[in-house]
Amino acid sequence: MTASIDFYDGRSARRQRVVLRLDGERLCLDGEVGSRSYPIEACRLDEPLGGAPRVLALPDGGHCEIPRTSGGADLLAQLGARLGARDGASGAVARLQRRWTVALASLVVTVAALAAAYQWGLPWAAGIVAPRIPAALTQHISDAALSTLDRTLLKPSALPEERQQALRSRMAAVLGPPQGGAGRPAYALHFRQGPMPNAFALPSGDVVVFDSLVKLAGSDDEVVAVMAHELGHVAYRHGLRQLLQSSVVAYAVGLYLGDVSSLASGMAALVLESRYSRDFESEADRYAADRLRQAGLSPELLGQMLARLDRGQPGHDGHGSRDAVPGGDLLASHPDTQARIEALRRLSPGRP
Ligand SMILES: [Zn+2]
Known part of the structure; x- marks a missing residue:
């Protein structure tokens, strides 16, 4: 048979x-x-x-x-x-009902367990794993992401070389030399033309600032304040943690669908368009405030820059349309700009 x-x-x-x-x-x-x-x-x-x-x-x-x-x-x-003798047709309806009840209950338990793992387990695990990712791999992921972005979203900077150098010097004077040290991450500052005034950091410490943000800033120190915020994301490894969390979900989905080949795609989009959580943003803001204060500058510089960016936004209501704007860290991921500006004001010396 x-x-x-x-x-x-x-x-x-x-x-x-x-x-x-x-x-x-x-x-x-x-x-x-x-x-x-x-x-x-x-x-x-x-x-x-x-x-x-x-x-x-x-x-x-x-x-x-x-x-x-x-x-x-x-x-x-x-x-x-x-x-048949053991599993015959009699009582079929009762068994079917029992099976559905059990199936539904296990579905609820499974969904709850997955939600809990996603909400708490995954960020926790990513926080453990991210610092253990070798620097060479971090650099490789970051380089690949930046070259993809250069091919697609970004154009070479039109800022004169002297202007770029002046900003690099000011960043080094305020935030320390690019090679980092004493618990400070190493960094490299790049300039590009992007779709809107913005900036982002890759996990390697490569910080990309758009020409339009430099032009929008009221002073070079406002630009440096943004860089300090980006270095906060680097120092706390927010990018890698976000990447790990999304990759684990993508991997799990791939595994379930019996296909893991789709995993490799979309890494650059993920680094750039990942919406940092509110906690990550606050953490990076506090980091920036500390670094600015250590250099004798006011954390309000970052608040001022955020306010400028907020005023320049098409969806100027604090919500909604800006969430769809690609191309950087600052406001794309920050729906509650006003709250952050006020928090930075509170962190500034001589303020209530
Ligand atoms: Zn940020």
Whole structure:
């Protein structure tokens, strides 16, 4: 007795074709998964449901879908004869209801567990793993992201070389030399033309500032204040943590769908368009405030720059449309700009 059947291994959603055969007290399965055999009494044949294929649950968590026509009918008759006594048609409705209740309950528990893992477990794990990612890999991810962005979103800066050098010197004077040290991350400052006044940092410490932000700033120190905020994201490894969290989700989805090849795509978009959480932004703001104060500057410089950016936004209501704006860190990810400006004011010396 043989029939060609759809088989699912219970780990991915991928369908595989197998041949099922009854051999004495064992059910034998052959196909691209290899050969397996199970004691018949350990298998469970679901109740018939309309004209749908019958589901045969296997003891290893996999299942087969057996069509009720052609080759499947004979096999079902055989299986029914073996399993029928224990799993007959009587009480079918009650069993079906019980199964649905159990299935629904396990679904609720699973969803709750996944939500909890996503909400708390994943950020926690990412926080543990991110600092252990080797510097070479961090640099590689960052370089790849920047060159992708250079091909797609960004254009070379039009700022004169002297202007760029002046800003680099001012950054070094306020925030320390680019090689970092004493708990400060190393950094490199790049200028580009982007779609709107903005800036972003890659996990390697490569900070990209758009020409339009430099032009919008009231002073060079406002630009430096933005860089200090970006260095906060670097110091706390916010980019890597965000990347890890999204990658784990992408990996889990890929695993479920039986396809992990899609994982590699979209890394640059992720680095750039990832919306940092409110906590990450506050952390980077506090970091910037500390660094500015250490250099004898006021944290309000960052607040002033945020206010300028906010005024220049098309969706100037604190919500909504700006969330769709690609191309940087500052306001794209910051719906509550006013609250941040006030927090920075509170961090400034001589303020209530
Ligand atoms: Zn930020």
